[in-house]
Amino acid sequence: MRIALLVARFNSLVTEELLEGARTRLLERGVVAENIATLRAPGAWDLPQAARRAVDSGRYDAVVAIGCVIRGETAHFDYVAGNASEGLGRVALDSGVPVVFGVLTTDTAEQARERSNLYGSNRGAEFADAALELLELFAAHPPSGCPE
Numbered sequence: 001m002r003i004a005l006l007v008a009r010f011n012s013l014v015t016e017e018l019l020e021g022a023r024t025r026l027l028e029r030g031v032v033a034e035n036i037a038t039l040r041a042p043g044a045w046d047l048p049q050a051a052r053r054a055v056d057s058g059r060y061d062a063v064v065a066i067g068c069v070i071r072g073e074t075a076h077f078d079y080v081a082g083n084a085s086e087g088l089g090r091v092a093l094d095s096g097v098p099v100v101f102g103v104l105t106t107d108t109a110e111q112a113r114e115r116s117n118l119y120g121s122n123r124g125a126e127f128a129d130a131a132l133e134l135l136e137l138f139a140a141h142p143p144s145g146c147p148e
Contacts, residue, residue: 002035003131004060006050008067008103010043017116018066018102021124029132044069044103045080048087055095062131063091066124067103068112081105096143098134102127 003026007019019038026036037060041050044067054063065088071077084103092099104123106112115123 001031001062001132001135002037002060003031003128004037004039004054004063006039006041006047006054006063006065008041008043008047011068011070011112014068014104014109014112014116015066017118017122018068018104018124018127020118021116021122022064022066022102022128023124025125025128026132029128031132041067043067043080044084047084047103048091051088051091051099052095055091055097055099060097062098062100062135064100064102064127064131066127068116069103069105070109070112071105071107077105098131098138100127100130100134 005019005022007015023036027033039050039054041047047065047067051063051065054060067084069077069081085101088099088101104112104115115121
């Protein structure tokens, strides 16, 4: 299995811990380190474009898109989180490649840190688990017309 961990640089204190949680979980579950690629994007808004490139490259069996959008006092949160969600969903549906939505959307920085804590509840590990589960599901149920 070749997995791309696509990470937004914005809110890096959170996204780097999510990345570490995802990478650690993949290694624990038997993915070979050389088959885990770390790709960077500027922010959550950019994740769909980068995910599309990663999928189109044919190098990865799954993409885990990791980001963090924290609500502020303007509508910026809604635009960025909405674009990330809609865009990543479209890449997943259009490509047939598992693309996991690993973008935290929180009201506060404290909530984001709670969800990315390496020594507590790190959602990055859950994102990695979702990618592996989708790969297993897809392997067990290939599209019609494909040999099993």
